[in-house]
Amino acid sequence: MKTLEGKRAIVTGAASGIGRATAKLFAAEGASVVLADVDAPRGEAAATEIVAAGGRAVFVRCDVTRSDDCLRVVETAVASFGGLEVVFNNAGIIRRADVVETTEEDWDRVMAVNVRSVFLMSKHAIPVMVGGGVIVNTGSGWGLKGGDRAASYCASKAAVVNLTRAMAIDHGPQGIRVACICPGDTDTGMLREEARQLGENEAAFLASSAARPLARLGTADEIARGVLFLASDAAGWITGTTLVVDGGGLA
Numbered sequence: 001m002k003t004l005e006g007k008r009a010i011v012t013g014a015a016s017g018i019g020r021a022t023a024k025l026f027a028a029e030g031a032s033v034v035l036a037d038v039d040a041p042r043g044e045a046a047a048t049e050i051v052a053a054g055g056r057a058v059f060v061r062c063d064v065t066r067s068d069d070c071l072r073v074v075e076t077a078v079a080s081f082g083g084l085e086v087v088f089n090n091a092g093i094i095r096r097a098d099v100v101e102t103t104e105e106d107w108d109r110v111m112a113v114n115v116r117s118v119f120l121m122s123k124h125a126i127p128v129m130v131g132g133g134v135i136v137n138t139g140s141g142w143g144l145k146g147g148d149r150a151a152s153y154c155a156s157k158a159a160v161v162n163l164t165r166a167m168a169i170d171h172g173p174q175g176i177r178v179a180c181i182c183p184g185d186t187d188t189g190m191l192r193e194e195a196r197q198l199g200e201n202e203a204a205f206l207a208s209s210a211a212r213p214l215a216r217l218g219t220a221d222e223i224a225r226g227v228l229f230l231a232s233d234a235a236g237w238i239t240g241t242t243l244v245v246d247g248g249g250l251a
Helices: 017-028 040-052 067-081 104-129 151-174 189-198 202-209 220-231
Strands: 008-012 032-037 056-061 086-089 133-138 176-183 242-245
Touching (some): 008 104, 017 032, 017 086, 017 220, 032 040, 040 056, 067 104, 151 176, 189 202
Parallel strands (some): 008 032, 032 056, 086 133, 176 242
């Protein structure tokens, strides 16, 4: 039997990177998946790709900072697939700047996309999931330690890590597990965007990001496999904690 056979799932930030890889893996492992993203063309393409491969998927354009959009995603899961057991709160952005350089607008935007989104999607999903379900939130290695010129991002991911703990305590009695995956530098468009924000040569930036015990960047597929584990019954006694997938970077 496939790992998520018969499960219904939501993946945010599903149009690209880790979200897209996870949505595809969930579908390949038997889940029916609602892909949510603000990028409609790429989100639709990802859902079409899953369906063409024999999976079940629908796309919903969603601004994860808006409560009504998040509610619509949950309602779509119920209407399209009959329920909901798995939520992967993955949507996120980064702004590389220290606190002096960071504008108030950028601070608010990072906190909204990275933290408010987890709150809103979970707020609407949990009542549907009572009795059994899993929420996986995307943190970061920089949610567990500090990083340079990424003040708003570090603060937001630390908030996600501790929000995960609080949710696990509150909703464990309802049969809902909540865990956090903390990727290290992963070969995605967002990592390349960091190089542009810092004004650094992309190749040199990626090379420096690979400076860790395994001496390479992670891939979106590798992070997706970690998410799949946390979402699966194999992780049935895991809640309120983080899984670091970073090639040894924190070590």
